[in-house]
Amino acid sequence: MRVDIISIFPDYFSPLDLSLIGKARGTGLLDLSVHDLRTWTSDVHRTVDDSPYGGGPGMVMRPEPWAAAFSAVASPSSLLVVPSPVGKPFTQADAAALAAQEHLVFACGRYEGIDQRVLDSAPMPVREVSLGDYVLFGGEVAVIVIMEAITRLLPGVLGNADSLTEESHSDGLLEAPVYTKPASWDGLDVPEVLRSGDHGKIARWRREQSLLRTATRRPDLFEAYPPEKIGKLDRAA
Numbered sequence: 030m031r032v033d034i035i036s037i038f039p040d041y042f043s044p045l046d047l048s049l050i051g052k053a054r055g056t057g058l059l060d061l062s063v064h065d066l067r068t069w070t071s072d073v074h075r076t077v078d079d080s081p082y083g084g085g086p087g088m089v090m091r092p093e094p095w096a097a098a099f100s101a102v103a104s105p106s107s108l109l110v111v112p113s114p115v116g117k118p119f120t121q122a123d124a125a126a127l128a129a130q131e132h133l134v135f136a137c138g139r140y141e142g143i144d145q146r147v148l149d150s151a152p153m154p155v156r157e158v159s160l161g162d163y164v165l166f167g168g169e170v171a172v173i174v175i176m177e178a179i180t181r182l183l184p185g186v187l188g189n190a191d192s193l194t195e196e197s198h199s200d201g202l203l204e205a206p207v208y209t210k211p212a213s214w215d216g217l218d219v220p221e222v223l224r225s226g227d228h229g230k231i232a233r234w235r236r237e238q239s240l241l242r243t244a245t246r247r248p249d250l251f252e253a254y255p256p257e258k259i260g261k262l263d264r265a266a
């Protein structure tokens with residue numbers, strides 16, 4: 030997968046040199062480039078913003094540098110992803126869809142946002158996404174989060190692909206609690222069933238915990254979960 034990130038704060042992305050994303054870049058699973066938007070400015074002050082038409086607080090990002098940046102990085106298989114407070118809520122399903130793309134271009138806005146004509150005239154399909162109902166300073170942190178969610182799904186990045194099948198949001202439910210040694214700690218014991226060695230019993234316990242957690246913490250997910258899947262898997266497990 031090829032990814033180009035465009036930002037006025039390219040140093041924000043040094044975390045993407047670390048851990049499993051850094052390893053994916055090193056092994057060629059992920060071809061990631063970060064670009065400074067000011068590369069595509071033409072004035073001595075390298076201006077990227079100006080005051081908003083119609084008045085209002087703050088500044089808006091000018092269209093010219095973005096258009097020049099897109100021309101430099103876009104290809105026929107590119108998809109433009111723009112984090113925004115008014116974007117579609119980003120979900121695990123969106124992460125899976127983006128992980129299947131050949132080339133992603135991320136536009137990191139700042140100030141009060143990017144001139145709308147940049148999105149309207151982009152030379153590639155556009156996906157405006159939001160991380161959640163709170164307001165950030167810009168798109169950079171959102172891109173780091175989205176890049177983690179995508180990279181985990183790339184074949185070969187996670188040593189144990191099984192991790193992806195039972196984790197939260199992969200099957201529409203929150204995952205069950207996890208435990209490790211010691212068996213007793215701080216006066217608390219690991220649930221006996223997890224130490225029983227009975228894999229059918231363990232699967233049923235985890236399923237029940239997953240349903241209970243989802244029903245109590247995320248009623249929205251629980252309501253959307255197909256009732257027939259609850260009954261069938263309980264019997265199967």
Ligand SMILES: CC(C)N1CCN(Cc2ccc(Cn3ccc4ccc(-c5n[nH]c(N)c5C#N)cc43)cc2)CC1
Nearest residue numbers: 112113138139141159160161163164165166167168171
């Ligand atoms: C009512 C109310 C929902 N409105 C909100 C937006 N307010 C204006 C306003 C204020 C600040 C910024 C800063 N900013 C610049 C580019 C940019 C990209 C993403 C995000 C961002 N924020 N939150 C997310 N989940 C995001 C994502 N993904 C924020 C960004 C941009 C825009 C106006 C009030």
